[in-house]
Amino acid sequence: MLKAKTFFDMPPMRLTPRMEEDFFTSLMMRNGTYKTTFHDRFAEVNPYLVRYLREHASASPQVLDIGVSSGISTLELHENLRAGGLNVQMLGTDVLIDAFLVTVFPGCHALVDPSGFPLRFDVPGGSMKPWVTRRDYYSGVFIARKLINKLFTYRARRMLEQSDAAIVRAVKLVTPRALVGAEITFCCDDVSQYNPAYAARFDFVRAANVLNRGYFNAAVLSSMVRNIGRYLRPTHGSLFVTRTHDDRTNHGTLFRMAANQYFEVVHRFGSGSEVEDVVTQTRITP
Numbered sequence: 668m669l670k671a672k673t674f675f676d677m678p679p680m681r682l683t684p685r686m687e688e689d690f691f692t693s694l695m696m697r698n699g700t701y702k703t704t705f706h707d708r709f710a711e712v713n714p715y716l717v718r719y720l721r722e723h724a725s726a727s728p729q730v731l732d733i734g735v736s737s738g739i740s741t742l743e744l745h746e747n748l749r750a751g752g753l754n755v756q757m758l759g760t761d762v763l764i765d766a767f768l769v770t771v772f773p774g775c776h777a778l779v780d781p782s783g784f785p786l787r788f789d790v791p792g793g794s795m796k797p798w799v800t801r802r803d804y805y806s807g808v809f810i811a812r813k814l815i816n817k818l819f820t821y822r823a824r825r826m827l828e829q830s831d832a833a834i835v836r837a838v839k840l841v842t843p844r845a846l847v848g849a850e851i852t853f854c855c856d857d858v859s860q861y862n863p864a865y866a867a868r869f870d871f872v873r874a875a876n877v878l879n880r881g882y883f884n885a886a887v888l889s890s891m892v893r894n895i896g897r898y899l900r901p902t903h904g905s906l907f908v909t910r911t912h913d914d915r916t917n918h919g920t921l922f923r924m925a926a927n928q929y930f931e932v933v934h935r936f937g938s939g940s941e942v943e944d945v946v947t948q949t950r951i952t953p
């Protein structure tokens with residue numbers, strides 16, 4: 668596993684898709700969700716979305732991508748929409764975009780979120796996940812992992828308070844390729860908390876691999892859908908919710924906002940979104 672420091676030190680052009688996928692997929696957020704992602708994840712879906720937006724949105728649509736993880740699929744959607752003739756402006760959000768790489772001991776680093784929650788540890792000779800796995804209990808590694816977790820997290824939190832630039836480095840958990848240019852902006856935002864700055868601003872919202880039943884219960888999913896509905900322009904806003912299965916097929920639904928303030932189904936990919944019932948049963952109250 669590539670060390671976090673090596674990843675952030677590497678010139679963007681030398682980062683391979685495999686390195687990006689391995690690195691981001693290994694990160695678990697404070698809320699228990701993962702930054703799992705890979706290239707060309709929506710290759711079979713994006714052409715339909717491009718055609719739909721060309722027919723139903725303005726030539727300069729505002730697009731919100733929720734739960735962007737590394738931003739790899741955000742960048743790909745952006746490229747597809749531009750290639751389809753749309754002058755798109757995109758905002759990508761995630762609960763975690765900004766993080767810190769802290770030198771906890773010489774040659775040892777902790778990648779932590781702004782609250783000090785540990786995401787990854789670099790130790791001499793390699794890099795490790797902070798959390799204990801079932802296999803660690805059989806192999807006995809759990810004792811070492813717990814000790815390193817306690818020590819590195821304690822040191823990282825202490826050092827974050829000091830904010831010494833020599834040992835605390837601010838990093839963005841987004842592929843450097845997506846940060847080039849002004850057409851995609853990335854912001855930290857939790858979709859479960861209503862953000863008035865996004866009200867009625869977007870023509871199209873994508874929530875890919877984030878509105879999952881495995882992550883959130885129905886009540887939380889419903890409040891997320893209500894927030895997203897309020898972020899869409901009232902007249903022609905559309906929402907795409909999808910989940911990629913283990914065989915890499917996408918099962919998602921494209922919705923549009925109906926006059927009665929409920930989402931209605933426009934098109935299904937695969938067997939449709941697993942949260943389709945939640946989306947269509949949630950009334951979007953202003």
Ligand SMILES: C[S@@+](CC[C@H](N)C(=O)[O-])C[C@H]1O[C@@H](n2cnc3c(N)ncnc32)[C@H](O)[C@@H]1O
Binds near residue numbers: 701704708
């Ligand atoms: C599995 S990744 C999906 C990445 C990308 N959309 C894709 O499909 O390739 C899920 C992402 O959702 C983010 N996430 C989890 N809970 C969230 C929330 N409440 N608000 C915004 N983003 C969230 C996680 O941090 C993670 O980066």
